[in-house]
Amino acid sequence: MSQGDNKGYGVVDSAVMARVRAKLGPLGLILHTHNQHGDDTVVVQADDILQVMEFLRHDPAMSFDMMMDLTAVDYLGAERTHPYLEPLKARFEVVYHLYSVEKNHRIRVKAPLTLENCYINSVTGIWAGADWFEREAFDLYGVVFRGHPNLKRILLYEGFEGHPLRKDYDKFKRQPLIGPVN
């Protein structure tokens, strides 16, 4: 992936994307795909995330054995960035970056969420390393991961109120200070 590849929403299909389209497309799981700047991306419904992740992990041609990154994005005020956000009235998007050590290919999986239904299933059953990443997304964005073994705040202290990386959280908001808990 050198610099300057594929400006805009290209339709150049890599082998990974072809197989994903072939296997998941017929099941109706794909909302949108793109290959912007050379990053294969597939957008799925939040309710189908476990099925998609299972496929990506265990399919022999995919074998995405490492979950590289898990984060969330808040599109309040910038829904035009992606064409599928406004029809779904989605505000958040949970973004997974997967990598296959065996095959050396990557994919980005995204799942849009609304503010009222900010729930998604946890993938800790598929990759144990997703544990802390999901805790961080919960901490900073308020996305609740169902089935997570220990969904507590990780970077902020327990008495913190609110989810700071949301766009409606004021950077200068004051917080209650609490004493040592032991």
Next chain:
Amino acid sequence: MMEAAINFLSQPLVFEIGVSLLKVGFILGLTIGFFAPMLAWVERKQSAVMQDRVGANRAGVFGFSVIGLLHSLADAIKLIFKEDFIPRGAERGLHTLAPVVAIIPALVAFAVIPFGGKYTLWGHEVNLVIADLDVGLLYVFAISSLATYGVVLAGWSSNNNWSLLGGLRASAQMFSYEVAMGLTIIGLVMFYQSLSLVVIVAKQENFWHWGIIWHFPAFILFLTCAVAENKRVPFDTPEAESELVAGYFTEYSGMKFIMFWTAEFLEMVTISGMCVALFMGGHHIPFVSQAMLLGLFTDLLGPNGAMLMAMLIGVGVFITKLVILLVFQMTVRWTMPRFRYDQIMKLGWKMVLPLSLVWIFVVGLGILSGVMPRP
């Protein structure tokens, strides 16, 4: 007036007491006044030299900072003025008692180590050892075992889990290595046929009877056990800085802290003193007997003056050998990483102890077969 004074002082009892007080004063002055500050300076400067940096060189009087020698004095003054606190929930009495119990055995153990030979000054015999016990070795080991109490008390009475861990580690470690230390010496005792350090040193007037020549393995084992006993690197798990913050003396500050530090340095000096007395000939210069020394100086200074000169040279040689061993221990301290606690236990019980037992048999065979001389 002078006649009366000299007559009074020449009475045997008064002379003995006076000389003993002088010896005690000399040893106390030497250890607390000279060695403890000097070791602190050596630790700073030697580490600096080894690590290619300058070291502490700022503390000075009227602008004269003599290569950092006055830092120890500055340390002492600073630590005297520090707040002396006892943590909440700690056992007050034991917390205060622990450094005392740590430092006293280190000082008292020096009582049987001869820092010179026997000299006849003005018709009176002066033996440069504070207490000439027949069982000097046993005395030293017994007293050093008491030092364990100081550490364990400090660890337990601080009401701090980290100190407790340090104290526990220290108790197990020191106890294990005391056993091994005692066993390594038995070969030497068989060789010299005496438990008294004075006798052992006296028998090392002949260079070929030095302990280090015939008992080199015992020397290595003894040094290992001694460094472990002393809780210096590589055996400093009780006070492992990176794991236990400061181990058993985490909750100490001010004078009590300095007492622990001084206790550690003094134990180093005691251990080195024992090594010198047992293995390295005490105050003797190799191939130079006392008669030769006296012969050198009698013409110049007369018999008493020659004795005085021999005494000074003997003490000087002893201190030199001590310093050599101390510098060696410091070098090891700054080079080696630190053991893990269970590895120390394994080393003590599974390696040093069996090896020292084997050495006893080897010495026995050597003596019976006539290979080893009988000094």
Next chain:
Amino acid sequence: MREEDREKGYDFHKKSHTDTMVINMGPSHPATHGTVKFFLTLDGEIIEDIDVEIGYLHRAFEKECEAQKWNGVFPYTDRLDYTASALNNVGYAMAAERLIGIEVPERCQYLRTIVSEMARLSGHYTNVGAGALELGALTAFIYFIEARELLWDLMESICGARLTHNYVRIGGVTSDLPSGFRENIKRIFAKNRELWVDFDTMLTKNRIFLDRMRDTGAISQKDAIEWGFTGPCLRATGVPYDVRRAQPYLVYDRVDFDIPVGSTGDNFDRYLVRMEEINQSMRIIEQCLEQMPDGPINVDDPRWRMPSKDDSSTKMEPLIFHFKQIIEGPQIPAGEVYQAVEGCNGELGYYLVSSGGGKPWKCRVRPPSFALTAAMPLLVKGAMLADLIPTFDMINLIGGECDR
């Protein structure tokens, strides 16, 4: 309790009326670099349970970056992995440049590679030195600190700062190499290689060091990949994954270097991998210096790379572009990109989302040591307290990176 006892159903604690000790290896502790809290439950010296708590150095990196212009984010990225600042800069700049769709000139790519490798050297010196320090080998630590100091003198001559370099910009770098750089590099690398040999002699075959590091903190390949390990910790388990080889960026496909790979995944292998990477980094820098062509160090587009002070003070268009960049920020087209670089600890990933404005909509950093620290309980449960120290050291948690 030992595993054998537990299996037989023998409750050692109840029988001997003992209990486990709860001890807090808190954020301020000599061994917890980067302020981490370990809440340990000890059975004697054996760790029965460990609860890792991070977040003591959380400084709201992402929220701050969303309030800065695209170029104003660079000082924040410096302070992520602060032992190797320039690497963070390079990663962010490359991600932003991919979003725009520009490519920097060749000399700039070589400069970025040199500075990245120097940052990697600095990070490895710090980590391996601190590892030795925690184990009690204080002289070895000072040797590597001396090597690091000499390296930082070089960095200071390039970009003016020893620690937080702030050297890279979107579309180029701030300054070219100073005069006399090649001679300095030769001299300093000679000294650093000597210090490396000294360090190696003191520790690599030292029985005590081996006892502490061998077979402690081991992890299998499968577990490592599962937990998201990358970098030296993953390579120590035997997986030869290095972003510089897997997805070559900058000029890594034009220089010749080896990827050291371990076998058992324990602390000693991590130590050896890092030591060898130090040598390889020096090799890369020397090759880059030979191959580097002359030419411009910035892309020639004033929309993205601010014009020089000279130009902005004397010509019209540069002045306008300078003004627009400062007031509005470079208007990077909408989109998203993920750019991975090989950081000191592993894959440092930047996920940038742009909504078309002059400020980043989201600037996410994928911290390598976050995934490594998450696996600490796996590495340390059942081991002794004294094993926690080298394990945690070799994981190389950098607080700035993990907590951001």
